[in-house]
Amino acid sequence: MLWLDEERPKKLKELNYHHDVNNMLIRLSSKNDFPHMLFYGPSGSGKKTRIMAFLHDIFGANVEKMKSEMKTVTVNRNDVEIMMISSPFHFEFNPSDAGVRDRHVVQEIINEIATNPSSGVQTGNRPTFKVIILNEADKLTTAAQQALRRTMESCVKSARLILVSENLSRVIEPLRSRCLLLRVPSPDGIDVATVLNDAAMNHKVHLAQPVVDRLVLTAGGNVRLALLLLEATAINNNLRCTPDTLVTAPNWVLAAESIGVDLVKGPHNPLALHRLRTKTYELLTRAIPPERIFVLVLDTVLRHGSCPPAAKGELAYWTAFFQHRCALGGKPVVHLEAFYARVMGVLAQYGRG
């Protein structure tokens, strides 16, 4: 088991930051009833941990008795396989696994769950509805999101949906209207450090303060990443992290950053642009979302000592511009390269001036 999973707090009371949200969840959980919910916030900020702890407090430890299975849904005579995790009380899946058929798959699964009388062991005063967690709700196609509208209204007696999303604005307005929105911010450095120190203690790791700082900096508020990095760093150094132990960012981050460095350093010509293509393809084939590449490249360029301060506003503008284009469709590599070319242009212009 990854340290990350071992360290995951099981109950709401054990959660160690964002007490506003936690307290509200605690109060809601004591009432055994809640509306459809949408948890939003950056990657690794603790959305999923809160959801599971919330369910734990309502339904008891049995929500952790999870099994995962491949579920086959037939859409127009095509079989779509989807990985489904379930406990006696809840179901969880990533609708985006179904690709363009997500609408049918989501409908099929929700209808099945909502119409089957609950099979969970009903003891005490637990709610009678089932909980359905939809991960990456922002990746659902518009058609699938639209289809959820009436479904959410009509299934509400037998099922409650919990949507999880990094980007609030990518969930269509009618769905936001049907959910209680819960914001889960990234924890700040001190909170991440606390999580790391606790984990280090539990795993008997000697962790010097400078290493904590490095981990916090590299993970940037992503607790999941912070714990993964801690585990990797600790194991590589035989559980002894001394003040000069280095922390290496994930490979793909380094690769994206190196594109940024190349852009600043120049030369600014078509050949240099062409050389970046291999790196870009490598990132894209590893399924790194293009938007992450835009962000990392921009951040690297802005941070670099030789980036002219006067150019920064324009660089930010063009990054936003091309990422928007990229989101509208087409091949990401085209938009990324147009973006690189523009960055080169802007830098060349300000460099000379």
Place this chain on the structure above:
Amino acid sequence: MSSAKTEVPWTEKYRPKDIESVAHHEAVTKMLRNAIETGDMPHLLFHGTPGTGKTSTILALCRDLYGPKQMKKRVLFLNASDDRGIDVIRTRVKEFARIVVTTKVEGYPCPDYKFVILDEADNITPDAQSALRRTMETCSKNTRICLICNYVSRIIDPIKSRCAKFRFQPIPAAASLNTLRKIARKESLNTIDGTLERIVSTSGGDLRKAITTMQTAFTAFEMPGPADIDTLVGRIPDELVGQVYRTISSGQFDAAKRQADELTKLAYSVKQLMLQMNEVIFDDMLLSDQAKAAILGRMALVDRNIQDGALESLQLLDLLAFIGYSVQMDRGRK
């Protein structure tokens, strides 16, 4: 709550049962009442923002017309979770329109026409809409169509021109407050001053959202006050918005970048930020009208881009840098 029974949420519990209880939309309800009396019902097109009563109104109308029992036979209700491709429109809707029903129910007008409701119609393809248009022509003797959508621009012109159109505006504060008060009375809630008002002012005319917020607030807090509502709905603290504005006004790009990173970590929605930033900028007496106009223009652009699916953090950085730059240039000019 002591038993395992789960209640339906208030949004469903208090969904208007007849058109009389639909809040605010007098023009629509008056016209519908009139149409029931005269028996002269046009095809209908309802459009407007979420949670304003479109689905409720048509369901209430059908209940008023046919009564809860006959409704199932007389109304074909299709929403975005049903297949509504061209074939479905051609066959299913047509089949339904062909059947003649004349059963009358005591106490209900039960006119000879039936209703086909296409709710959540934003995604029906233009081709399917064209097919629908022909159905509308051939079956209008005994069938009325009601289309419901958020954006009227998604509906093709020939259909629009055959329907009586109604825009469901965001519900004004007074009407929303009225509805919340009624529910509060029925649920015997202990409300303190300002709480319901705050729920309404943060719901942006979406009554469904207002009701959900109210129910959650009274579940999660003993006696929720306005500040609890702010936490619940993710309103950004006003001090924070003010502080962001002051910091970026230096015109330094790095200041804008720091603020953008901070806001992104806090996960506040950029649309919410723009809403509140708008007020701050409006109130800045030192800022020229031209600068204000330029900033509003940029906000509109950012809003559109985000709607298209652009990454919020990049749009936010661009916006803050632009605002900072504009304010700085403007101050320098004087």
